[in-house]
Amino acid sequence: MGDLQQALVAYGPIAIFLGAAFEGQAAVIAGGFLAHQHLVTLWMALACAAAGSCLIDQALFLAGRRFRSTNFVIRTAQTPAFAKALGFIERYPVSYIFAFRYLFGLRMVSPIALGVTQIPSLTFALLNAASALAWATVFTGLGYWFGQTIETTFSRYKNVEHRVVVAAVVLAAAFVLFHLGRWAWPHLKARFQRAD
Template sequence: MGDLHSALVAYGPIAVFLGAAFEGQTAVIAGGFLAHQHLLPLWLSLSCATAGSFLIDQGLFLAGRRYRAARYVVRAAQTPAFAKALEFIERFPISYIFAFRYLFGLRMVSPIAIGVSKIGALRFTLLNLASAALWAAIFTLMGYWFGQTIEATFGRYKGFEHHLTVAAVVLVGVFVVFHIGKCAWPHLRARFSR
């Protein structure tokens, strides 16, 4: 159990950072749960979640901005769906920047689309930072409060929190693998059905 504890303390911040960047809410909730278990400081879980979310979205925005004049991007922007999305983004930029992290399926493409739009880089950076901090706080605190609920419910079992931590880490791992597989399955099926 000491090895698991040491690993969670050493690599937990990295896992929360990468999870916030590439997976989303589940990793951030797990970071809050680890903070409740005193394996990570709460401020560190919040900071790693904010930084991971902010940096990936900032990078995707910059990629959209850098390649918005590329022929394939210009062609994509002329399709009715993309044009409608850009119109919505430019009409409600603050609302969209604060909302896209919560919209299933739009998490990774939205910053690219915003980069293609006319929204200024400084404006996006400031809104992105505020949005990432709010998103991280919501889901980290959900994990933290969930830990309090679990502890209140099962607190009478001595040593139970260690088993619960292991179970939470395993569940998060299974969820991440399932999520990646779910996203990759249509592409793999299309590739092998040709």
């Protein structure tokens, strides 16, 4: 077993957990691909993705609920994304808890915004856990399913080293594409607003 494969087997679940917590969909899709490559089990990838997403959002909710007078929460509350999140929460509180993970630009501020509202902590905790599991299932499943497509494309490479290299390339590409999209979105949005 090569060093890269050993690292992916040993640290893949941790990477999926942290990626789901701090990065989002791209890391979870990459986790599904790692499961397809049998470097982690599918259930491990799914559990790590759901746990990472659920725990970070629960922590941010508690920050909004218990530490609303801290600089971090005050600065977050002054952003346009926070105001937009509050608008959605006022209209669709339960639906929004299920939806915010899928909304680009609102994922990190939404749990804090939910924390400053009157939504009961237990209600948020239960809906957050269910939403994190559904989100993790969708994106882990996408990575697992597209893993078959990638594997078919590279089917001429049969040995383990090539499969590990493909897994590493997919992880790196997902990371780069996510951050490129995050950088480009404000510029595109500003251009469209000027056009209006």
